[in-house]
Amino acid sequence: MHHWDSLVSRLTSQKLSERSVEYISGTLRRVLRHAHDRGITDSPPPSGKKVGATAPTNNRRMRIITPEEKVLILNELKISDLQAWRITLFAFLTGCRASEAFSLEWRNVTANGINFENTKNSESRTIPMSTPLRELIASIATGAPTEKVFTNAHMRTYKEAPSPFRTAVSRLGLNEDRARLDCISFHSIRHTVATELAKQIDIRSLMDIMGWKVPAMALRYMHGDDSSKLRALENIQSL
Known part of the structure; x- marks a missing residue:
């Protein structure tokens, strides 16, 4: 011992x-x-x-960024740092991991979608090109195939969450009097997107978009809807 x-x-x-x-x-x-x-x-x-080396009981961040907070953060970034605004908006539009946005190259961007390679689970995935996402990509000067899509104000590759993002959250006072796991971080964007998508799509589609290999990850975000349950039961009874 x-x-x-x-x-x-x-x-x-x-x-x-x-x-x-x-x-x-x-x-x-x-x-x-x-x-x-x-x-x-x-x-x-x-x-x-x-x-004395057991896992913490709960280290999951709980904070969901509200639509109002999202608008405030993006507006602040669009004024203070356009590059940080772009990568933050990209995260809101895709729900990707921060590392996936940092490593994204122009060869991974096609007319049909965004291809994330060598992700956390060692698998690649492609997400469809939505209209807002297409508009964002079109606003960025296209680089060589192996150049990064997102770089900071000094034209360097991001290695961590944009500091202007943290500055904006702090300036707006969005984390005041909040517990550590209830504070907004860049990862909160992914948590927020997953929560919103889970209300609209099936578990398989959620896994595909978020890049999860096991249903357990998606099930954290899937919640039953009483009105849907009632409609289903009504349909059964009417057969």
Whole structure:
């Protein structure tokens, strides 16, 4: 146990998140458990609870950006930083991960849609080209096939959420007196888009657009609708 205490203490001292500490120690414990099950080692590894490296109970952000807040943020960005406005609007129109917007190249943009390559789940996906999305893309000067679609005010590739986005949210006071998980971040855009889409499309379509491989992710956003349930029951009774 002493070695495990030292490991967790070292990871924590590096200011890693609880999730990262749990992931690293959990991976090592799974390797050692595999070795124990095959007789390579004598004793099984301790549980995450024993070594103080359990996953946080809930690290999901809960904040939904309201239509009014969306307008305020975009208006603020359009005045302060046009490049940040473009990538933020793109996120609102696609629900993509921030990393997918950062790495998007012009060869990934076609008349029919946007192709996100090498995504978080190692799969590519294409989303349809909506009219607002087409208008946004048309407003940006087209570059060479391997050039990035979105760059910051210094013509550099984004590595993290645009700082003007955080500045706008702060200036507008949208996170005042809010708990950490209830604050608006750039990721809140994806959470907001998924929530809105879940009200309008089926689970398979939601998974395709958001880039989820398992239904469990989409089911977080899918909620029953009483009026739809009633209509369905009425139809059954009328057969």
